[in-house]
Amino acid sequence: MFHKEKSIQLKNSASALYNNLSVLRIAPRRLTYFTVVHANVVNMVSTSWDGLNYSHRQLQSKEPNVATSTSLIMQAAFCALPSRDLLVVSSQKGIQMYESDGSIMVYWHALDTPEAPTAHAVFARGISAVSDNYICVGVSSGAVLVFDIPSKGSNITLSEVLEEHKEAITDIASECSGSQECLANLVTADDGGNMCVWKSGEEFQLLNKIPGLDITCSSVKLWKGTVLAGYGTGQIRLYEAVTGILHAEVNAHARWIYSLDIAPFSGLLLSAAEDSFVRVWHLAITPETNSVEIAHLHNECVTDTQICGAKFCDGDGYAFAVTGYDLSEIIRYVQS
Amino acid sequence: MxxxxxxxxxxxxxxxxxxxxxxxxxxxxxxxxxxxxxxxxxxxxxxxxxxxxxxxxxxxxxxxxxxxxxxxxxxxxxxxxxxxxxxxxxxxxxxxxxxxxxxxxxxxxxxxxxxxxxxxxxxxxxxxxxxxxxxxxxxxxxxxxxxxxxxxxxxxxxxxxxxxxxxxxxxxxxxxxxxxxxxxxxxxxxxxxxxxxxxxxFVLPTNGPVPRGTQIPGLIRIFSCSGEELTRLQFNNGGNYSSALREGSFEMFGNRITKLGTNMYxxxxxxxxxxxxxxxxxxxxxxxxxxxxPLAKEELNLLARLMGGxxxxxxxxxxxxxxxxxxxxxxxxxxxxxxxxxxxxxxxxSIQATKDQQANAELTKIMGEFTESGDPSSSASSKGDDLLAMMDGL
Known part of the structure; x- marks a missing residue:
């Protein structure tokens, strides 16, 4: 169903971090941007759709005011808002927001870090744009920071802090079907597998809490009012967001899942794990009748690689990209 | 991290x-x-x-x-x-x-x-x-x-x-x-x-036992709103897995089950x-x-403290x-x-322990505690000097 295409070489190998691959399509310029985190560097590659041009950029996690600190990066993710695209980088020290091509840093938010390290590590992880003008970023304390993003310029403000989680945030996702009918449009997940379902607005409204089973939910997606969650046990679970009803449970992988992605137009679901497998599934959800179907379509084994990032390259799921720990390339697969 | x-x-x-x-x-x-x-x-x-x-x-x-x-x-x-x-x-x-x-x-x-x-x-x-x-x-x-x-x-x-x-x-x-x-x-x-x-x-096997708490991949279950299981589907997991081994002992004694970390030589x-x-x-x-x-100095101070021990x-x-x-x-x-x-x-x-006042004080303190249980082969009085010299000579 899918076949391997030419790989994209990276300047550095990928670190073992959840959701360690982000993809942004710039349709007017026929370009795709990819980012992969390597320790304290974000590797960025811009590729032309004809596959002829590649350009690389590296971003260091540096606090703008204090030239003396570099810190390990936890995640880099593109956030596509209707008015602008930003690249958000979360690290041990704080949150950086760049123009999507990585050229200019437009905002910096420092985390409260204790002077001497404490038993609990401090970091930001879990990044998602939601609604017209918000970017949410999770923190190791369990807090979720909501930033209000103006349609242009650098006047970004921290508008709200959501404090419902007690464990470190792992991932955040917003409704990606484009449907305005879905009441819930944001889901946040944590290290204990707990999830909170939100409705965004001037004040974010907590709609539901889905309790965890004491195993990390490492990657989460929200599609057609259904929460898709990947866990450390290798399971994928599908919950109705607002009620928390469990619709489906899949014994999907033999090791920790590191990444889930959904192609919103076709309902293809991608799951990737430390077991070196990437699997493609097909989802059919009819909210009106509460019907959920999930079928397995395809396996790809990236031999001897613990996969840490996997993303579709387009909304139909025509192609997807994969990277793994210690791997200095992005492997691409395209539908045959 | x-x-x-x-x-x-x-x-x-x-x-x-x-x-x-x-x-x-x-x-x-x-x-x-x-x-x-x-x-x-x-x-x-x-x-x-x-x-x-x-x-x-x-x-x-x-x-x-x-x-x-x-x-x-x-x-x-x-x-x-x-x-x-x-x-x-x-x-x-x-x-x-x-x-x-x-x-x-x-x-x-x-x-x-x-x-x-x-x-x-x-x-x-x-x-x-x-x-x-x-x-x-x-x-x-x-x-x-x-x-x-x-x-x-x-x-x-x-x-x-x-x-x-x-x-x-x-x-x-x-x-x-x-x-x-x-x-x-x-x-x-x-x-x-x-x-x-x-x-x-390293070779990552796609066979053998799955980790404890993980099920062998290959099963999809669909539930009704009331929690009843509606359908069960199997899929090909592409590997050859077996069920998890029993849990190793997290106490001072007992079988760890995993062989990782045992002597292979x-x-x-x-x-x-x-x-x-x-x-x-x-x-x-x-x-x-x-x-x-840029954190090198801080790190070296920590190291000097560690090495003091x-x-x-x-x-x-x-x-x-x-x-x-x-x-x-x-x-x-x-x-x-x-x-x-x-x-x-x-x-x-190279650690300039003697040049760093703070690290020096810390080291001297540690070494002070050290002399009590000091090595009998070297005299207690020269011990401190030796250690500092050693730090500089690294």
Whole structure:
């Protein structure tokens, strides 16, 4: 169903971090941007759709005011808002927001870090744009920071802090079907597998809490009012967001899942794990009748690689990209 | 990332070091007349082997040293940690030259990288550590004073780590994987066992038991709104998995179930390395390492504090100092030193302990506490000066 295409070489190998691959399509310029985190560097590659041009950029996690600190990066993710695209980088020290091509840093938010390290590590992880003008970023304390993003310029403000989680945030996702009918449009997940379902607005409204089973939910997606969650046990679970009803449970992988992605137009679901497998599934959800179907379509084994990032390259799921720990390339697969 | 990583890194690397040294010391434990013919390395007697093992383990589990180690902190750079192990390897009468030390460190790090990468669940890193601790206890089982020192650390490990959540263990594991990132040194014992490929990457099996708490992939279940199971679908998982093994013991005693972290060397399976990292990734490796680290000074102060707890014997006079060779012959060792790719060489870092007031005060304090239980072979009064001089001479 899918076949391997030419790989994209990276300047550095990928670190073992959840959701360690982000993809942004710039349709007017026929370009795709990819980012992969390597320790304290974000590797960025811009590729032309004809596959002829590649350009690389590296971003260091540096606090703008204090030239003396570099810190390990936890995640880099593109956030596509209707008015602008930003690249958000979360690290041990704080949150950086760049123009999507990585050229200019437009905002910096420092985390409260204790002077001497404490038993609990401090970091930001879990990044998602939601609604017209918000970017949410999770923190190791369990807090979720909501930033209000103006349609242009650098006047970004921290508008709200959501404090419902007690464990470190792992991932955040917003409704990606484009449907305005879905009441819930944001889901946040944590290290204990707990999830909170939100409705965004001037004040974010907590709609539901889905309790965890004491195993990390490492990657989460929200599609057609259904929460898709990947866990450390290798399971994928599908919950109705607002009620928390469990619709489906899949014994999907033999090791920790590191990444889930959904192609919103076709309902293809991608799951990737430390077991070196990437699997493609097909989802059919009819909210009106509460019907959920999930079928397995395809396996790809990236031999001897613990996969840490996997993303579709387009909304139909025509192609997807994969990277793994210690791997200095992005492997691409395209539908045959 | 995780501030709880350093104790596990130190204990597991230390455990691997002890396995290798024990194997080499036993291998060189041959009658003196025979030894003269094949090597200039003087023969070891069983008593020397025990002394070296005891000295290193005593140093490793020094109370003051471990107190510093167990404080929450970020990991050191590769160079700083290498310096700690250089000192530790020379905590007894045994001497290793540069090539042998490089080889020892490569073997230790690749062995632990393998264990971290392969451990079925992040939490199993603790079982790997317990396998090392069990073996260390066995090394000193005839010396009650050292044994109780090791037991104390064992207790501390259990208290600190068993309450941690899966997510926290995964963060520790991810921190360790960043530390070992881009290291692809080929190790002959792994190549022979077919667990490492010729490009230096480890083999990840897609068969065998799944981790505890994980089901064999292949089942989809759909539920109704009331929670009834509506359908069950099977799919091909592309591997050949079996059900999970039983849980290993997270107590001081018991079967750890996992073999990761146990001693893989024996006299019939000697220590060897192929010193060829894949060229591309070694270059990257250096690039990361040579990036200026603005935290270096802070780190060196921490290191100086740590090293303050590391008791090191003065190099013995020629008749008491024993040299251990990690290679089959002396010629091979010399050749390895010359042919070692530059990017794989570990630079030596210099700590100006005497010049740093704060570190100096701290060191003096530690050494003050040190003299009480001081090494009888060196006089208590000169001990402090020796240690400071040693720091400067690193």
């Amino acid at each position: 995780s501030t709880r990583t350093l104790p596990l890194l130190f204990i597991n690397l230390g455990g691997e070091m002890l396995y290798i040294l024990d194997q080499r010391l036993r291998a060189q434990n041959i009658p003196a007349d025979k030894a003269k013919k094949v090597s200039t390395v003087p023969a070891w007697i069983e008593e020397d082997r025990k002394r070296v093992m005891n000295d290193i383990i005593t140093t490793m589990f020094n109370k003051k040293f471990l107190e510093e180690l167990f404080k929450p902190q970020e990991l050191y750079s590769k160079k700083a940690l290498r310096t700690v192990f250089d000192r530790l390897a020379h905590a007894s009468i045994m001497r290793l030259n540069q090539a042998s030390m490089d080889k020892l460190y490569d073997l230790m790090t690749m062995a632990f990288k393998y264990q971290v990468l392969l451990c079925p669940r992040p939490k199993d890193i603790l079982l790997v550590s317990f396998n090392h601790m069990d073996a260390i206890k066995d090394f000193v089982k005839d010396t009650p004073s050292i044994l109780s020192q090791v037991d104390e650390t064992y207790q501390q490990l259990i208290e600190m780590y068993t309450p941690l959540s899966n997510g926290e263990f995964q963060l520790i594991r991810q921190t360790l994987l960043i530390f070992f990132q881009d290291m692809h040194i080929r190790v002959s014992i792994f190549l022979k066992d077919k667990v490492q490929n010729s490009n230096g990457r 024996s006299v019939s399976r000697p220590v060897e390395t192929h010193m060829s990292g894949t060229s591309k990734s070694s270059a990257q490796h250096t690039k990361v390492n040579s990036a200026p680290n 590391l008791e090191v014997q003065k190099p013995g006079s020629t008749d008491t100092g024993f040299r251990v060779n990690l290679f089959a012959t002396d010629e091979e060792e010399e050749e390895a030193l010359i042919s070692r790719p530059n990017e794989l060489s570990y630079g030596v870092i």
